[in-house]
Amino acid sequence: MRPVSCCLHAMQAGDVEAVLAIEQRAYEFPWSRGNFIDSLSACYLAQVLRSADGTLLGxxxxxxxxxxxxxxxxxxxxxxxxxxxxxxxxxxLQTLARAHGCEQIWLEVRQGNERARRVYARYGFAEVGLRRAYYPAAEGRREDAVLMSLRLAESAA
Ligand SMILES: CC(C)(COP(=O)(O)OP(=O)(O)OC[C@H]1O[C@@H](n2cnc3c(N)ncnc32)[C@H](O)[C@@H]1OP(=O)(O)O)[C@@H](O)C(=O)NCCC(=O)NCCS
Incomplete structure (x- = not known):
């Protein structure tokens, strides 16, 4: 079911528990509580998406x-x-990047995360490199990351 309406807000320390609950369901190797708290302390750009009834959606x-x-x-x-x-x-994110005078957005994605790679590719990100053994994987193995980039000058404003 698609939420009727939703809204983005700056992520606050008080959002971290709900964020962590989604993170732990969404990933085999989730970020820790400390990763989120450190990111907020470092003033990274961080937003939460909530439905009209306040449910955290992403x-x-x-x-x-x-x-x-x-x-x-x-x-x-x-x-x-x-x-x-x-x-x-x-x-x-793209609006924030432009507001901060950025020309490019970078990301890494697990090579095996085909769904995310497809979402990014359809959005306009290009696969520009590979980072070998970047992520932890099952049974102590490592998984490569695909490096993707969106050049803002070339993407729709
Ligand atoms: C990867 C992830 C963030 C994508 O989020 P999402 O909200 O499902 O992505 P979108 O809905 O915007 O796009 C997904 C698909 O739904 C389709 N879609 C878009 N709007 C739609 C709608 N109203 N109804 C149905 N489908 C729709 C898109 O076209 C897209 O299809 P495609 O994959 O065939 O291109 C999400 O799957 C996720 O959280 N995965 C786990 C965590 C993760 O892997 N994060 C990325 C780490 S790099």
Whole structure:
């Protein structure tokens, strides 16, 4: 079911428990509570998406560099995936990036995360590199990351 209306807000320390609950359901290797708290302490760009009744539907966090943003985490509540919510958050991220004078957005995604890779590719991100053994994987193995980039000058304003 698609939420009737939803709204993005800056992520606050008080959101972390609800964010963590989604994170732990969405990933085999989730971020820790400390990862989120450190990101907020570092003043990373972090927003939560809530439905009109206040339900947390998703969130994203990004780190600003020189004329670029690095998307660190974007996650949608599992039962609300496939409804365009990632696209909605990517639009917000792109608006923030432009407002901060950024020319490019970077992200890493697990090579095996075909769904996310497809969402990013359809949004306009290009696969520009590979980071070997970047992520932890099952049984002590490692998984490569695909490095993706969205050049803002080339994407629709
Ligand atoms: C990857 C992830 C963020 C994508 O979020 P999402 O909200 O499902 O993505 P969207 O709905 O915007 O797009 C997904 C699909 O739904 C389709 N869609 C968009 N609007 C839709 C709508 N109103 N109704 C039905 N489907 C819709 C999109 O076209 C897209 O289809 P495609 O994959 O065939 O291109 C989400 O699956 C997720 O949180 N996964 C777990 C965490 C994760 O892997 N994060 C990324 C780490 S790099």
């Amino acid at each position: 969130y994203f966090l990004a780190m600003q560099g020189v004329a670029e943003l690095h998307l660190l985490n974007i996650t949608v509540l599992p039962e609300c995936q496939g409804q365009g919510l990632a696209r909605l958050m990517l639009d917000a």
